[in-house]
Amino acid sequence: MGSKISRVARAAAMAAAIGLAAACGGGGQPSAAPASGDPAKPVTLTFWSWVPDIQKAVDQFNASHPGVQVNLETITPGPDGGYAKMLAAVKAGNAPDVAQVGYDSLPSFLVNGALQDVTEYAQDDAAKFVGWQWQTGVFGGKVYAIPQASGPMGFYYRKDLFDKWGIAAPKTWDDFAAAAATIRKKDKNAYISTFAANQAPWLISLAQQAGQQWFSTEGDSWKVTIDNPDTRKMAAFWQKLLDDKVLKTEADLSNAWYKDLQTGGIVGWIGGSWGDAIIRGNAPETSGKWAVAPIPQWPDAPAFTSASWGGGSSSAILKGTKNPAAATEFAVWLNSDPQSVNTLLSAGYGWPSAKDTSKVTNLQKDDTVFPFYGGQNIWDVFQQSDAAVALDWRWPPVSDALYATLTDNAKAAVQGQGTLTDAFAKTQQAMVDQLKAKGLSVVTGG
Amino acid sequence: MVSVEAGGGRAGRRDRAGGAGGATTGPAHRVQPATVVVLALLFAAAVYFLLPVVWVLVAATKSTADLFGTFGLWSPRPQLGANLGRLFGTGDGLFGRWVLNSFLYAGLGALAATLLSAAAGYAMAKYPFRGREALFNLVLAGVLVPSTVLALPTYLIFSQAGLTGSFWSVLLPSVVSPFGVYLARIHAHAAIPDALLESARLDGAGEYRIFFRIGLKIMSPALVTIFLFQFIGVWNNYFLPLVMLSDQRLYPVTLGLALWNSQTFRDPAFFELTVTGAAVSALLLVLTMASLQRFWRAGLTAGSVKG
Numbered sequence: 001m002g003s004k005i006s007r008v009a010r011a012a013a014m015a016a017a018i019g020l021a022a023a024c025g026g027g028g029q030p031s032a033a034p035a036s037g038d039p040a041k042p043v044t045l046t047f048w049s050w051v052p053d054i055q056k057a058v059d060q061f062n063a064s065h066p067g068v069q070v071n072l073e074t075i076t077p078g079p080d081g082g083y084a085k086m087l088a089a090v091k092a093g094n095a096p097d098v099a100q101v102g103y104d105s106l107p108s109f110l111v112n113g114a115l116q117d118v119t120e121y122a123q124d125d126a127a128k129f130v131g132w133q134w135q136t137g138v139f140g141g142k143v144y145a146i147p148q149a150s151g152p153m154g155f156y157y158r159k160d161l162f163d164k165w166g167i168a169a170p171k172t173w174d175d176f177a178a179a180a181a182t183i184r185k186k187d188k189n190a191y192i193s194t195f196a197a198n199q200a201p202w203l204i205s206l207a208q209q210a211g212q213q214w215f216s217t218e219g220d221s222w223k224v225t226i227d228n229p230d231t232r233k234m235a236a237f238w239q240k241l242l243d244d245k246v247l248k249t250e251a252d253l254s255n256a257w258y259k260d261l262q263t264g265g266i267v268g269w270i271g272g273s274w275g276d277a278i279i280r281g282n283a284p285e286t287s288g289k290w291a292v293a294p295i296p297q298w299p300d301a302p303a304f305t306s307a308s309w310g311g312g313s314s315s316a317i318l319k320g321t322k323n324p325a326a327a328t329e330f331a332v333w334l335n336s337d338p339q340s341v342n343t344l345l346s347a348g349y350g351w352p353s354a355k356d357t358s359k360v361t362n363l364q365k366d367d368t369v370f371p372f373y374g375g376q377n378i379w380d381v382f383q384q385s386d387a388a389v390a391l392d393w394r395w396p397p398v399s400d401a402l403y404a405t406l407t408d409n410a411k412a413a414v415q416g417q418g419t420l421t422d423a424f425a426k427t428q429q430a431m432v433d434q435l436k437a438k439g440l441s442v443v444t445g446g
Numbered sequence: 447m448v449s450v451e452a453g454g455g456r457a458g459r460r461d462r463a464g465g466a467g468g469a470t471t472g473p474a475h476r477v478q479p480a481t482v483v484v485l486a487l488l489f490a491a492a493v494y495f496l497l498p499v500v501w502v503l504v505a506a507t508k509s510t511a512d513l514f515g516t517f518g519l520w521s522p523r524p525q526l527g528a529n530l531g532r533l534f535g536t537g538d539g540l541f542g543r544w545v546l547n548s549f550l551y552a553g554l555g556a557l558a559a560t561l562l563s564a565a566a567g568y569a570m571a572k573y574p575f576r577g578r579e580a581l582f583n584l585v586l587a588g589v590l591v592p593s594t595v596l597a598l599p600t601y602l603i604f605s606q607a608g609l610t611g612s613f614w615s616v617l618l619p620s621v622v623s624p625f626g627v628y629l630a631r632i633h634a635h636a637a638i639p640d641a642l643l644e645s646a647r648l649d650g651a652g653e654y655r656i657f658f659r660i661g662l663k664i665m666s667p668a669l670v671t672i673f674l675f676q677f678i679g680v681w682n683n684y685f686l687p688l689v690m691l692s693d694q695r696l697y698p699v700t701l702g703l704a705l706w707n708s709q710t711f712r713d714p715a716f717f718e719l720t721v722t723g724a725a726v727s728a729l730l731l732v733l734t735m736a737s738l739q740r741f742w743r744a745g746l747t748a749g750s751v752k753g
Contacts, residue, residue: 048692052709073692076701077708081688088598088689092605096692253711258514274712281714284511348712 039066043326046070046096047315048086050077053347057340061333068326070098078102079400083109090114090319097321098331103136103311104201106145107397111438115144116317121328122146128336132391133353137314146331149350150312151272152385153205156279158267159291159374161190169293173237176296180246183267193268194260195238196252197410200403201310206270207424208307208393210234210298215396221441222396226428233298235420242414249414258282270295272309273351273382280372288371292378295385306385311395312350351386398434405430499728506725510717529722541723543695544702545730548681550613551698555620556676560669563623567630567668568661572643582631588624597685604690615690616698620680626672633668634661670741677738681731699727 047058047070058072073096075082083105089095090112101109109115122143126134129147137145155176157169162179165186170176180192196202207214211230216223241247248266250256260266261283269275279290295306315331317324334340338359341352345362357363363379370377396402409423409430418426428444435442497519505513507524516522533541570582600619601610609615638661646656662669687701697705703723710716 050705050708052712074694074705075692076688076705080704080708081685084598085689088601089605089610092602092610094605094610255514262511262515277712278714281510282514 042067042069043323044069044071045098045321045323045327045330047072047098047330048075048082048096049100049315050075050082051100051313051344051347051349054344054349056347057334057343060337060339060343061330065330065333068323068330070330078105086318087112087114093320095318095320097318097323097327098315099318100148100313101145101316102313102399103133103147103150104395104399106136106314106316107139107395108399109316110139110144111397114319116319116321116324116327117142117144118317118324118328119143121325122332125328125332125336128332128355129353130355130386132308132389132393133312133386135391136311136395137316145314145316146328146335147353148313148315148335149344149353150386150389151274151309152351152382152389153209153270153272153295153307153309154378154381154385155293155295156269156271156275156290157192157293158264158286158289160289161187161264161267169291170296171294173296173298177237177241177246180241181244184246187264189263189265190267191248191260191265192246193270194248194250194252194257194266195242195414197249197414198251198407199253200406200410202252202270203406203410204402205272205307205309206234206238207231208390209295209305211301211305213390213393215394216392217394218443221443222435223443224396224428224432224435225444226431227425231424232421235424239413239420242420253278262286273379273385274348276369276373276378277348280369288374290373291376292373292381294381304384304388305390306388307393308351308386308389311393312353314353351382357383396431396435397440398431398438401434402427402431405434502721502725502728506722508718508721510714513717513721526722529718530726533719533722533726536719537694540694540702541699541719541726544697544699545727547696548698548700548727549734551616551620551687552677552680555617555680556673558621559623559626559676560673562621563626563630563672564662564665564669565657566627567632568634568638568657568665570627570631571634572638572640572661582628585624585627589628591624593619593679593683594685597689600686601689610690611692611696613696616687616696619686620676620683623672623676623679626676629668629672630665633665637668638664670738674735674738677734699723703727 045068049072055072055074058070062069075085078086078101083101086095086099086101087109095114106115119142125146126143130150133147133150137143137147155169159169162169165182167179167182168175170179176192183190183192204214207226207230210233212225212228214224214226214228214231216225238247242249248260250260252269257266261269261279262285264286269279271278276292280287294304297304315334317327317331321327334344335352336354338354338357341354341357341360342362345352345360352360352363354360363383366379369379406423406427409426410420412418413420413423432442432444501518504519504521506529507521507526508516508529509523509525512521512523566585570578596619604610604615604618609618642660643656646660651659681698682700683698684700684704687698688704691697691701694702694705703720706716706723707720710720
């Protein structure tokens with residue numbers, strides 16, 4: 001694994017050199033002041049995030065760290081313009097010290113020279129975090145970001161209806177297909193789930209769970225393997241369900257989808273851990289009727305395997321910070337201190353990256369969440385799921401293009417233009433072209 | 447989206463006026479089939495433009511669950527009061543601040559842009575100087591550059607001046623309107639007779655006095671148009687404040703609602719807030735436009751008589 005990461009590093013370094021080397025230069029050397037700071041002359045940090053209620057966690061940090069004071073500024077989420085704002089701020093030399101950056105966007109930030117290497121301050125902190133989440137902020141053995149939260153997948157389903165129809169929660173994808181067909185026979189208005197061709201991160205997580213990764217580095221080249229046997233197997237599976245007309249094809253997280261959650265038009269969802277709030281908030285009258293099962297498994301999987309919806313989100317230390325030590329200390333505290341994790345968890349930020357959650361009280365007992373799911377401790381399912389996410393999954397420096405292309409191709413396939421297998425093959429070609437257009441060397445494989 | 451709704455309001459009003467006109471001529475003539483077709487088309491257009499407005503107004507009275515679970519144009523359990531209370535109560539009255547900010551950015555920005563455009567357009571129309579046409583062509587080129595494209599370069603310049611994140615970082619770029627300069631020059635050229643300026647000079651009036659007392663008065667219809675265009679432009683500008691501002695309390699309402707909308711992913715209760723906020727801000731903009739429109743029509747008539 002170590003050699004794999006160093007290869008990623010070389011590729012990233014090369015990418016930076018070919019791409020936007022100019023953006024990396026400049027700026028004074030950050031001072032190596034001691035992290036905890038001097039309470040009399042506190043270090044002031046700026047932190048950009050869009051997580052609701054993260055202010056509470058920041059307040060807790062400020063209260064317990066008189067030497068470092070963090071000023072939170074709430075910005076619009078990265079994909080809605082927040083990332084453009086961050087990159088502009090880095091270029092202008094007035095970036096915040098710490099910023100919310102999705103795992104899928106860290107590589108493009110790195111290529112843009114927007115991340116600060118904080119290895120010397122963070123190297124002892126790896127053990128505090130779930131392995132695969134920590135690795136998303138590490139490139140070539142160098143630490144650039146502290147993981148915050150992920151969205152491990154599980155299967156939300158209407159337990160009351162499954163029980164009524166005599167269907168057990170699917171353990172394998174074959175069970176899932178059988179359940180999908182049975183549900184169509186039991187109730188002509190009900191579907192097991194929608195096939196969300198609009199949702200690239202969801203499609204990607206299904207591929208991630210199927211096994212082989214999509215992006216890696218080989219020597220100085222990016223290796224693109226979207227069109228691989230595992231992904232083809234997954235695509236063929238969903239294509240058959242679509243051909244059998246046992247799935248809805250409406251967009252998820254859409255008005256129609258929310259309505260179907262309320263009325264029982266859709267009785268299941270392969271969703272991320274943060275999806276509990278979406279179901280609770282949009283279909284409050286179905287309280288007590290839901291349950292969560294582990295994500296269905298492929299028969300050839302060597303062990304229980306899961307995936308994370310769109311990766312997750314990190315606290316990245318941005319280039320230009322004058323206090324990398326304090327910034328790292330804050331980012332590590334924010335995402336690993338039990339009190340902070342507890343606060344963030346109740347704000348619905350996702351699944352914690354912190355490894356030891358035994359002191360996170362909201363994970364042991366949650367009086368708003370558990371009753372909605374018939375008293376089930378649904379966090380057990382997601383804990384197991386997060387621990388079963390592959391370590392070696394890597395995001396490309398062109399995630400935006402990947403999402404757009406994959407969505408277009410998957411939508412076309414659902415509308416009958418070609419198959420899902422074609423959609424992934426076409427996406428593979430488009431990504432190869434994208435990376436080449438960025439001046440990166442690319443090899444393909446299958 | 448907001449400007450479309452305002453446009454829908456105008457279309458609706460014109461449609462009613464057209465209908466009334468048809469009724470007065472009706473008794474004298476037989477109704478022509480063409481009239482019926484035109485009226486039907488206008489009616490269809492009015493419905494097309496007004497439906498989203500009606501939807502957002504109805505949706506503003508719903509809970510998040512009803513928003514998706516019930517028919518779009520009917521609210522079975524209206525709770526407008528509760529929604530409004532939450533809208534103005536969330537985050538210490540953040541929404542009220544956003545609306546106020548929008549009015550300040552759009553109002554002050556449009557006012558300053560109108561004055562600057564009038565002065566520049568007047569000068570270009572009435573004072574011959576070397577490079578005048580080149581300058582005017584440059585301004586015309588500026589009309590073609592979308593403001594979104596300029597947001598990032600503007601940010602970098604403002605950052606060097608240490609102004610990013612401040613109220614001024616959104617206001618200052620809003621006081622420039624190439625389209626306004628263009629319109630002001632065309633209007634000044636056509637509407638202000640050179641003879642009038644000559645006689646004012648002969649009477650001993652200075653150039654500033656002539657501009658403020660005579661030029662501005664004659665140009666007033668064009669100025670109202672410039673003001674309205676700039677007001678809508680600044681109100682709807684999303685990317686500039688997005689890049690410039692980091693303090694929520696300085697956000698305009700467009701950016702604020704976008705922020706809330708993005709939080710529905712974590713907390714679906716924000717749907718209510720976003721939809722109610724969109725309804726309130728659209729209504730406010732329609733009211734503003736409706737009251738400013740009187741000026742506009744009066745101004746246009748005044749211009750056509752004097753010009």
